[in-house]
Amino acid sequence: MSMVSRLRCITIDVTGTLIAYKGELGDYYCMAAKSVGLPCPDYNRMHEGFKTAYSDMAKQYPCFGHAAKMSNIIWWKSCVKDSFVRAGYDYDEETFEKVFRRIYSTFGSSAPYTVFPDSQPFLRWARQQGLTVGIVSNAEYRYKDVILPALGLSQGSEWDFGVFSGLEGVEKPNPRIYEIALERAGNIAPEEVLHIGDSMRQDYLPAREVGMHALLLDRFKTPAAESWRQTGAPVLPDLVEAQAWLTSGRLCNRDTSFSSHDSSSSSSSSSSSSV
Incomplete structure (x- = not known):
């Protein structure tokens, strides 16, 4: 059984995961x-x-x-x-x-940002699978109301709900922000939710603390990624790989938590990473 069939919701980080800054x-x-x-x-x-x-x-x-x-x-x-x-x-x-x-x-505009080419396709794919998609970000209200829509990542077509620290008064790595996401998704059980982000401290650990599954993206081949893998965290180069990973039943442990991605597979697919 594929992992995607066990999920009801995916939450996802923004900067470094869906979009990146352009220039300096x-x-x-x-x-x-x-x-x-x-x-x-x-x-x-x-x-x-x-x-x-x-x-x-x-x-x-x-x-x-x-x-x-x-x-x-x-x-x-x-x-x-x-x-x-x-x-x-x-x-x-x-x-x-x-x-x-x-x-x-x-x-407050789309000018300083770029969207990773796999972001919109992945979000739309997830929603087509019947999954609720939520944004969880340490960002202010303009990301929700202006920036993400201007970048082609709109509520209703790419994502269903958002939890933004500037609007909620709580920010990652406080696990409470993930609890809010679970509530916003309809009080879904945490084991039915996967969070995707690019930070061990802000994304992976607090999401796991509340009982959610978690997956890390290493779009920039950061030196820290190897230590992430050594902890058992799944680390993938992009959302294309994440989609393939989610639909492959062989990548799941018996206890329904994710297994670590095979290191040889990770290195062979890193060339497809693009923030």
């Missing part, structure tokens, strides 16, 4: 600065400044300020302002407002 952070910050007549910020300084600023904001106001009832635009304005300051660029308020508006608008 500095590209977009540079374009925003140039749009108001400023020179491009230093890419490395900007990248490091953003990493620190984002981390600090996420700790102080998690889930994009959900608990503090902070608006999405205010959260991002604080983060972007701090990013520039940490990178050594302290613009006056009028200039910063223009730069920020360009950045906020850009990242």
Whole structure:
């Protein structure tokens, strides 16, 4: 019996699993600065400044300020302002407002993202099998309302429900976000659900903690993938392989949990990976 026949629902991560960023952070910050007549910020300084600023904001106001009832635009304005300051660029308020508006608008559109070519076919295939498909993402509301639809990944055609941290006030790796997904899917038993993601810490472990099956994608041949396999986690290069894997009965253990993907098969199919 194939694993897909045992499932009622598949949940899936977004960034690194369905979509990827195009280019570098500095590209977009540079374009925003140039749009108001400023020179491009230093890419490395900007990248490091953003990493620190984002981390600090996420700790102080998690889930994009959900608990503090902070608006999405205010959260991002604080983060972007701090990013520039940490990178050594302290613009006056009028200039910063223009730069920020360009950045906020850009990242609220489809422009900085690309969809993996196997994403839409896989999601549609899963729904055609009668499975409920859910999105589980540490993202803010624009992913649900604007970004994913603009990328051709729409609710109702590619996915049925979404659990987004900015809307729920809980984020991965907190297992609660997966419990919300189970509730949103119609209180489906966790053993009837498979979660697909690209992070051992944020996707695989918390999904398994609540009793769901889990599968990891290694689209970029990360060095950590080998250690994932050694723990017994199934690791595949893309959603094409995931679909084939789900329909092959020989890949299931007797206890209905997934077996580790054969290492020789994984290496031979890694060339089909594409974020």
